[in-house]
Amino acid sequence: MFLCLIRIPILDTTTGLAILSMALIILRGVFHWLRRSKRRFPPGPRGTYFFGGARKEIMGSSFLWLKYSEWAKRYGPIIYYRIRNQPYIILQNAKAATDLLEKRARIYSDRPNNIMFDKLVGSTNIMTRTKYRDPRFPKYRKMFHDELGARGGKAHWAVQEQEAKVFLMNLLDDPENFLLHTRSTASAAIMRVTYGYTPSRENDYFVNLIREWMASFVDAGRPGLWLVDTYPFLRYLPRWFPGAGFLAIAEKQKRMNEKILSTPINWVKKEMAAGRAASSFASKYLSQPNLSAEDEDIVRVVSGVMYFAGSDTMAWTLAAFFLAMTLNPSIQEKAQHELDAFLGSERLPTLDDKDSLPYVKAILKETLRWHPVAPLGLPHRLTEDDEYEHMFIPAGATVQPNIWQIAHDEETYPDPMTFDPERYLSRDEKHTQPDPMTYVFGFGRRICPGMHFAENALFLTIASTLAIFNIGKVLDEEGREITPEVKFTSGIVSHVEPFKCKATPRSSSAEDLIRTSIPGNHDAEGTARCLSKIVNKMRNE
Numbered sequence: 001m002f003l004c005l006i007r008i009p010i011l012d013t014t015t016g017l018a019i020l021s022m023a024l025i026i027l028r029g030v031f032h033w034l035r036r037s038k039r040r041f042p043p044g045p046r047g048t049y050f051f052g053g054a055r056k057e058i059m060g061s062s063f064l065w066l067k068y069s070e071w072a073k074r075y076g077p078i079i080y081y082r083i084r085n086q087p088y089i090i091l092q093n094a095k096a097a098t099d100l101l102e103k104r105a106r107i108y109s110d111r112p113n114n115i116m117f118d119k120l121v122g123s124t125n126i127m128t129r130t131k132y133r134d135p136r137f138p139k140y141r142k143m144f145h146d147e148l149g150a151r152g153g154k155a156h157w158a159v160q161e162q163e164a165k166v167f168l169m170n171l172l173d174d175p176e177n178f179l180l181h182t183r184s185t186a187s188a189a190i191m192r193v194t195y196g197y198t199p200s201r202e203n204d205y206f207v208n209l210i211r212e213w214m215a216s217f218v219d220a221g222r223p224g225l226w227l228v229d230t231y232p233f234l235r236y237l238p239r240w241f242p243g244a245g246f247l248a249i250a251e252k253q254k255r256m257n258e259k260i261l262s263t264p265i266n267w268v269k270k271e272m273a274a275g276r277a278a279s280s281f282a283s284k285y286l287s288q289p290n291l292s293a294e295d296e297d298i299v300r301v302v303s304g305v306m307y308f309a310g311s312d313t314m315a316w317t318l319a320a321f322f323l324a325m326t327l328n329p330s331i332q333e334k335a336q337h338e339l340d341a342f343l344g345s346e347r348l349p350t351l352d353d354k355d356s357l358p359y360v361k362a363i364l365k366e367t368l369r370w371h372p373v374a375p376l377g378l379p380h381r382l383t384e385d386d387e388y389e390h391m392f393i394p395a396g397a398t399v400q401p402n403i404w405q406i407a408h409d410e411e412t413y414p415d416p417m418t419f420d421p422e423r424y425l426s427r428d429e430k431h432t433q434p435d436p437m438t439y440v441f442g443f444g445r446r447i448c449p450g451m452h453f454a455e456n457a458l459f460l461t462i463a464s465t466l467a468i469f470n471i472g473k474v475l476d477e478e479g480r481e482i483t484p485e486v487k488f489t490s491g492i493v494s495h496v497e498p499f500k501c502k503a504t505p506r507s508s509s510a511e512d513l514i515r516t517s518i519p520g521n522h523d524a525e526g527t528a529r530c531l532s533k534i535v536n537k538m539r540n541e
């Protein structure tokens with residue numbers, strides 16, 4: 001009787017085909033799942049879909065790279081974990097990072113898909129997040145390479161040398177604010193090159209803009225932070241809905257991105273229209289004939305990225321250098337012997353001197369290793385299933401090098417927390433420790449395109465500072481030396497916690513050398529102040 005109640009539906013062709021396709025998709029999914037479940041994934045913390053495992057440990061840890069380093073001891077150099085449906089691979093030694101991110105760059109050079117940043121904030125046009133297959137990506141890289149690569153970057157040596165001198169002058173006039181000067185020298189070099197704009201020493205509108213922007217997403221890239229990345233439909237929630245606060249955050253970030261990209265380029269356009277634009281990357285490209293709206297937008301984005309990706313990283317590397325010198329007077333003395341023997345007391349170092357000052361160069365390398373300012377680099381995304389050392393790495397995985405761990409691996413760098421430039425100077429190649437420049441700037445086709453510019457600016461500032469100043473500890477009220485603590489912040493760019501040090505000229509002739517080597521300095525300051533007024537006016541318009 002029951003059977004006669006069952007009606008076998010008569011399907012039309014379209015419905016039949018739809019059901020068949022669905023069945024095939026489900027079958028394919030099951031087959032894929034079965035195939036993958038037999039694969040050996042790299043080791044790592046496991047948990048259920050919602051609870052425990054990696055997410056709990058990650059959310060409970062302020063310094064993600066230290067958590068990963070702890071895992072390196074537990075699980076080995078390649079770690080796999082999942083947060084909800086997103087797989088993560090952490091590469092904890094240079095070999096794995098190079099083997100995958102460099103040697104297999106074809107499939108490891110994408111950036112992760114991210115609903116929060118890509119769809120809600122709309123950041124995919126910003127080069128650090130641009131997808132590997134985006135037609136703009138090679139254009140961005142080429143422009144960067146032409147302007148700041150090893151060859152193209154030579155055109156900016158004069159600006160970099162001038163800015164290093166302005167830094168010395170600022171340090172001489174106002175030594176207590178050395179951290180402020182490290183920030184202003186890093187911003188000034190990159191902003192002059194990019195926009196032909198010289199920021200003022202204090203409270204500059206553009207420089208403050210970057211700081212505000214960087215602060216707005218210190219921890220925003222933390223795995224598993226945004227639920228909308230797992231459940232994309234959440235992006236359609238109304239703003240008033242409980243838990244939809246991320247929509248307001250995304251909107252704010254979007255407005256900030258727009259402001260940081262557009263304000264300086266609009267300033268350049270105004271200067272060009274008024275016929276007084278200084279030569280710069282932006283003015284050079286904007287004055288090309290028949291520029292399409294797309295081309296103009298590319299110039300806007302590349303300029304913006306130069307300015308925000310370049311300034312903080314360099315500033316905080318210099319701050320780490322000051323901390324290292326405050327704590328290591330004997331290293332400082334050794335560098336000064338090298339500088340005095342090579343330069344005498346007649347002149348300041350230039351970029352042509354780089355190869356003649358190996359100890360100073362080693363101090364730069366050791367600063368980059370001791371405190372890598374981008375401890376986890378930027379995340380890559382794998383675009384095809386891959387296998388490495390008999391372990392399966394699934395397509396779509398976010399692949400991230402733990403640069404901090406590579407730089408502090410006890411087997412590679414014995415006593416890794418000690419600041420020791422001699423690591424790179426052993427006569428015996430076997431005992432020379434690896435050059436951190438080979439990994440602190442990232443890997444493969446996403447390697448930092450500002451690395452040559454950064455290396456030059458940092459070398460010059462470090463060499464010039466050591467040639468002219470002694471950096472030492474400040475004294476407390478009872479005349480005892482205060483030893484600063486070695487403490488760093490978390491975030492995409494990690495920096496030293498503010499500390500005090502004393503920068504005093506090594507001699508009166510060293511002081512004279514600064515004053516006589518920048519006759520135009522005060523003019524430059526005057527120009528800067530004047531430009532700042534124009535910008536402030538623009539802001540109020």
Ligand code: HEM
Pocket residue numbers: 127128129130148190305306307309310311313314317373374376377378379380440441442443444445446447448449450451453454
């Ligand atoms: C101490 C200085 C610097 C350090 C340590 C540093 C480090 C890094 C790292 C680790 C990456 C990620 C690379 C990867 O995904 O594998 C990166 C990317 C990038 N850096 Fe730097 N950087 C520095 C200075 C600069 C400067 C001065 C500029 C520009 C003038 C710059 C522009 C960029 C850009 C545009 C990217 C994204 C590249 C892409 O996605 O294709 N950086 N940097």
